[in-house]
Amino acid sequence: MSIFMVLVIVMAIATAGYFIGRQRAVSKEGGNVKPHSLPHYHGWWVFLASALPAVLFIAVWAAATGVYLERSAIAELPTRTADTVIASQSLELGMVSGIARGLDRLSDAERANLPQTFAELQPLLASKGVALATEGQDYMIPIAVEWNRNTAWASSVGGIVAIVLALAGAVFGLSGVNVRARARNNVERIILGALIAASGIAILTTIGIILSMLFQTITFFQSVSPSTFFFGTVWDPRFAAAGSGGSQGQFGLVPLLAGTLYIAFVAMLFAVPVGLFAAIYMAEYASRSVRSVVKPLLEVLAGIPTIVYGFFALVTVGPFLRDLSAALSGGYAFIQAQSVLTAGIVMGVMLIPFVSSLSDDIITAVPGSLRDGSLGLGSTKSETIRRVVLPAALPGIVGALLLTASRAIGETMIVVLAAGVAANLNINPFEAMTTITVKIVNQLTGDLEFNSPQTLVAFALGLTLFFITLAMNIFALYIVRKYREQYE
Amino acid sequence: MNLMTERNLEKAVNDKMSAQGNAIKMQGKDVTVHYGDKQALFGVSLDVPEKMVTALIGPSGCGKSTFLRSLNRMNDTIEGCKVGGLLTLDDEDIYNPKIDVVELRARVGMVFQKPNPFPKSIFENVAYGPRIHGLAKNRQQLDEIVEKSLRRASLFEEVKDRLHEAGTGLSGGQQQRLCIARAIAVSPEVILMDEPCSALDPIATAKVEELIDELRENYTIVIVTHSMQQAARVSQRTAMFHLGNLVEVGDTEMMFTSPTEKRTQDYITGRFG
Numbered sequence: 001m002s003i004f005m006v007l008v009i010v011m012a013i014a015t016a017g018y019f020i021g022r023q024r025a026v027s028k029e030g031g032n033v034k035p036h037s038l039p040h041y042h043g044w045w046v047f048l049a050s051a052l053p054a055v056l057f058i059a060v061w062a063a064a065t066g067v068y069l070e071r072s073a074i075a076e077l078p079t080r081t082a083d084t085v086i087a088s089q090s091l092e093l094g095m096v097s098g099i100a101r102g103l104d105r106l107s108d109a110e111r112a113n114l115p116q117t118f119a120e121l122q123p124l125l126a127s128k129g130v131a132l133a134t135e136g137q138d139y140m141i142p143i144a145v146e147w148n149r150n151t152a153w154a155s156s157v158g159g160i161v162a163i164v165l166a167l168a169g170a171v172f173g174l175s176g177v178n179v180r181a182r183a184r185n186n187v188e189r190i191i192l193g194a195l196i197a198a199s200g201i202a203i204l205t206t207i208g209i210i211l212s213m214l215f216q217t218i219t220f221f222q223s224v225s226p227s228t229f230f231f232g233t234v235w236d237p238r239f240a241a242a243g244s245g246g247s248q249g250q251f252g253l254v255p256l257l258a259g260t261l262y263i264a265f266v267a268m269l270f271a272v273p274v275g276l277f278a279a280i281y282m283a284e285y286a287s288r289s290v291r292s293v294v295k296p297l298l299e300v301l302a303g304i305p306t307i308v309y310g311f312f313a314l315v316t317v318g319p320f321l322r323d324l325s326a327a328l329s330g331g332y333a334f335i336q337a338q339s340v341l342t343a344g345i346v347m348g349v350m351l352i353p354f355v356s357s358l359s360d361d362i363i364t365a366v367p368g369s370l371r372d373g374s375l376g377l378g379s380t381k382s383e384t385i386r387r388v389v390l391p392a393a394l395p396g397i398v399g400a401l402l403l404t405a406s407r408a409i410g411e412t413m414i415v416v417l418a419a420g421v422a423a424n425l426n427i428n429p430f431e432a433m434t435t436i437t438v439k440i441v442n443q444l445t446g447d448l449e450f451n452s453p454q455t456l457v458a459f460a461l462g463l464t465l466f467f468i469t470l471a472m473n474i475f476a477l478y479i480v481r482k483y484r485e486q487y488e
Numbered sequence: 489m490n491l492m493t494e495r496n497l498e499k500a501v502n503d504k505m506s507a508q509g510n511a512i513k514m515q516g517k518d519v520t521v522h523y524g525d526k527q528a529l530f531g532v533s534l535d536v537p538e539k540m541v542t543a544l545i546g547p548s549g550c551g552k553s554t555f556l557r558s559l560n561r562m563n564d565t566i567e568g569c570k571v572g573g574l575l576t577l578d579d580e581d582i583y584n585p586k587i588d589v590v591e592l593r594a595r596v597g598m599v600f601q602k603p604n605p606f607p608k609s610i611f612e613n614v615a616y617g618p619r620i621h622g623l624a625k626n627r628q629q630l631d632e633i634v635e636k637s638l639r640r641a642s643l644f645e646e647v648k649d650r651l652h653e654a655g656t657g658l659s660g661g662q663q664q665r666l667c668i669a670r671a672i673a674v675s676p677e678v679i680l681m682d683e684p685c686s687a688l689d690p691i692a693t694a695k696v697e698e699l700i701d702e703l704r705e706n707y708t709i710v711i712v713t714h715s716m717q718q719a720a721r722v723s724q725r726t727a728m729f730h731l732g733n734l735v736e737v738g739d740t741e742m743m744f745t746s747p748t749e750k751r752t753q754d755y756i757t758g759r760f761g
Binding site: 370392 | 560562565567590591592593594595597598600602604605606607608616617620621667670671674
């Protein structure tokens with residue numbers, strides 16, 4: 001009995017429960033007593049009482065079965081020795097489960113006289129469309145057979161229990177249908193539970209991401225010391241020399257961090273004034289009809305994929321700046337096509353809608369009574385904005401800018417195409433610099449062993465980046481929250 | 489008892505004054521206001537005499553606040569608002585395109601329904617107007633203006649030790665008096681008040697009313713109020729609005745004792761509104 005079939009049966013029971021429950025609630029109405037809940041709430045309560053425990057059981061059972069199957073298979077594998085052919089236990093286990101999957105496809109007749117050696121089995125399974133690694137061993141076959149038997153047993157027991165649970169839940173729900181029964185409150189409680197579970201998943205995912213990066217990072221720090229990583233000024237991971245004796249490569253974070261912050265700074269330098277002025281225009285000056293056209297147009301910018309911005313930087317802005325500098329100096333192009341300036345300007349364009357949209361909301365949130373107060377004293381519109389509205393909105397705007405800056409720091413595609421890959425440490429914005437995100441892309445797309453420091457450094461970089469943006473976001477939220485308290 | 493007689497005496501003096509007739513400070517002739525397609529005022533003609541308190545009363549949505557806001561062109565800030573007819577300040581058309589709106593608003597100050605101090609210190613709130621209009625040549629003059637305005641708004645004694653703390657930290661009544669001080673600081677000729685006590689408790693209301701009575705000596709005041717008692721207590725002239733029309737205008741005493749219009753009588757005695 002497959003999980004899918006069980007789910008269908010459980011849902012059918014629950015749906016039937018819904019209709020019966022609703023019917024029963026209707027039939028119990030009509031006395032002197034006012035019913036507590038509407039009939040459909042009784043229906044939903046029966047549905048949930050029936051489906052929820054069964055579905056949860058299926059999920060837990062499936063997970064537990066997986067663990068149990070692996071445990072029992074490992075127990076049956078021969079003890080590992082120095083001359084075990086297969087590199088790791090997990091690889092061995094993978095092969096066993098592969099064979100088990102293949103055996104599942106065989107007909108009963110074929111299964112009855114199963115070949116005893118892997119050499120014979122492999123072509124048979126291959127003909128069924130299951131390709132197996134060539135290192136398979138003969139001893140794996142009985143284990144795989146056992147595996148399949150256990151799987152079948154577990155799924156039928158689990159299926160039966162789930163269906164029984166569904167029926168029991170339906171009976172329990174139906175027995176509770178009563179004129180004064182509080183089905184409405186029960187459903188409410190379950191909705192609350194579901195909402196909490198949804199936000200819980202988001203948080204757990206974040207924790208999971210951090211943990212997965214953390215473990216790889218720890219492995220990286222076993223071969224490269226944290227102090228040389230965080231304070232090293234040379235980035236030279238030595239792709240070519242990887243694995244070949246002695247040369248370790250240098251993993252200095254400083255040039256990458258400097259490039260990241262420098263490019264983000266140039267981007268903010270460009271985006272903040274433009275975005276802020278656009279926001280002020282839209283919040284304070286634009287009539288409603290202009291605003292309804294301009295604001296969506298500006299937000300189109302936010303919808304452009306960043307890779308397209310990267311293209312724009314690479315083929316248009318970069319060469320333009322280079323030619324411009326050549327024309328200005330009379331021959332020598334002092335601005336390189338790939339430079340901090342190019343990446344910064346294009347990233348700045350990308351950030352304009354974020355700055356303007358967030359600031360617009362914040363400026364609009366400043367109470368109109370303050371504007372009236374200032375205008376009523378005979379100040380002009382721009383005086384009002386400069387001396388009353390912006391100071392009042394300042395904490396919120398700072399928060400918005402921090403959120404934008406953390407986006408700039410985490411931005412990848414624009415810098416991959418426009419900033420260059422040279423890990424220079426300089427202050428000339430016309431030269432190429434590189435960022436943490438660019439190096440993560442480089443290290444992970446390289447053709448390297450996964451457990452070499454050259455690859456693992458990407459996780460250390462990623463984690464560093466994560467903590468930088470996390471700190472900025474938390475700081476921004478703190479400021480925004482503080483600002484909110486002022487007016488509510 | 490003594491207080492009552494004093495009040496009555498004052499009232500009698502006021503009546504005499506209004507009987508003599510003060511100069512007309514502001515004048516509305518056939519004023520109409522549209523908000524988009526909706527007409528809010530239908531040809532209102534009303535004189536505002538100098539150095540008196542004129543109260544505008546009437547049920548909600550009758551157009552009294554709209555009329556008030558057209559007196560210093562605060563209606564301009566509302567999108568789709570159109571004002572027609574003639575409005576004058578010292579016989580000068582304030583809707584003349586040549587008029588500087590900013591300057592007009594400095595001459596005709598406004599205090600709003602809800603106290604709206606800026607999120608700045610008490611000092612900075614009062615100094616705001618003088619600063620933008622360049623009324624003080626140096627810090628000392630600015631200090632003087634701030635102190636004088638706060639004294640006139642009967643707030644100085646309460647806040648003199650914390651002038652540099654946030655204005656938003658004051659109580660509601662104090663905030664409203666701070667807003668009045670802020671309006672006074674730019675030395676306006678007319679002060680418009682849009683239900684200045686509606687967000688205040690009775691004690692704070694009493695203080696603000698007392699203050700309005702004192703300010704009458706130097707300023708022309710127009711006040712919108714929902715409270716009949718307030719109109720009776722603080723004003724010398726009362727104008728009754730209903731459905732965007734001016735029903736009747738006259739000396740407060742007369743309006744509350746023997747109104748000519750039935751609608752006024754009904755409203756004052758609480759039969760509608």
